[in-house]
Amino acid sequence: MTAFPKPGPKQDTSALRQLDGNPDERLFGVAAVRFNDMHRAAAADGITLTVISAWRSNARQAQLYKRLGGYNSKSNPQGAAKPGTSNHERGKAIDIDRHTDPRVVPWLRANAGTFGFVNDVASEPWHWTYSGTSMDVAVPVAVGWELVRRGSTGAFVRLWQGMLYGLGYGNAVGRVDGVFGAKTTLATEAFQGARGLKVDGIVGPVTLGEAFTL
Numbered sequence: 001m002t003a004f005p006k007p008g009p010k011q012d013t014s015a016l017r018q019l020d021g022n023p024d025e026r027l028f029g030v031a032a033v034r035f036n037d038m039h040r041a042a043a044a045d046g047i048t049l050t051v052i053s054a055w056r057s058n059a060r061q062a063q064l065y066k067r068l069g070g071y072n073s074k075s076n077p078q079g080a081a082k083p084g085t086s087n088h089e090r091g092k093a094i095d096i097d098r099h100t101d102p103r104v105v106p107w108l109r110a111n112a113g114t115f116g117f118v119n120d121v122a123s124e125p126w127h128w129t130y131s132g133t134s135m136d137v138a139v140p141v142a143v144g145w146e147l148v149r150r151g152s153t154g155a156f157v158r159l160w161q162g163m164l165y166g167l168g169y170g171n172a173v174g175r176v177d178g179v180f181g182a183k184t185t186l187a188t189e190a191f192q193g194a195r196g197l198k199v200d201g202i203v204g205p206v207t208l209g210e211a212f213t214l
């Protein structure tokens with residue numbers, strides 16, 4: 001399983017997660033987690049993020065494509081992406097209601113990047129796509145992280161166990177002893193599952209980056 005399964009009629013939708021405040025809308029794994037973080041931050045600023053469209057099935061995208069025609073920035077800016085190519089089908093794009101509250105788009109322009117969302121279609125100020133944050137890769141590289149997994153021992157394991165405590169998986173980890181055993185494996189897998197990552201118990205750049213980008 002990958003965080004964002006390939007679009008198509010046979011797409012694996014098991015990692016779709018509901019969006020806070022928008023119970024009918026879903027995104028895949030980490031994009032949903034990040035949206036929910038963003039939704040909470042917006043609410044704290046008195047802004048409600050209402051999602052008009054998030055994940056779409058391949059069939060739904062085909063319907064839209066038929067009805068609206070193919071997207072073209074000049075000749076058909078209201079068009080839809082060809083089925084199989086939309087970030088909505090990839091479960092990482094959202095369309096946000098910008099008419100109810102004119103503060104919504106300016107808020108997103110100022111803050112969405114913090115949560116990994118970018119406005120990747122300039123003519124559609126309502127369309128935001130999760131594309132991760134630079135920290136997802138930069139932090140593990142900066143600390144010279146060595147991949148750790150079951151059987152690993154030493155300073156990086158101790159660091160990872162400490163991070164699991166910080167992430168709320170302390171009870172599962174048990175003792176911070178620098179030994180990557182069964183408990184640390186289970187805690188790591190629980191964290192990976194909760195964030196929509198590949199559940200393999202291996203702490204490489206993606207898992208570590210995810211831990212850094214709370």
Ligand SMILES: [Zn+2]
Binds near residue numbers: 127128
């Ligand atoms: Zn869109």
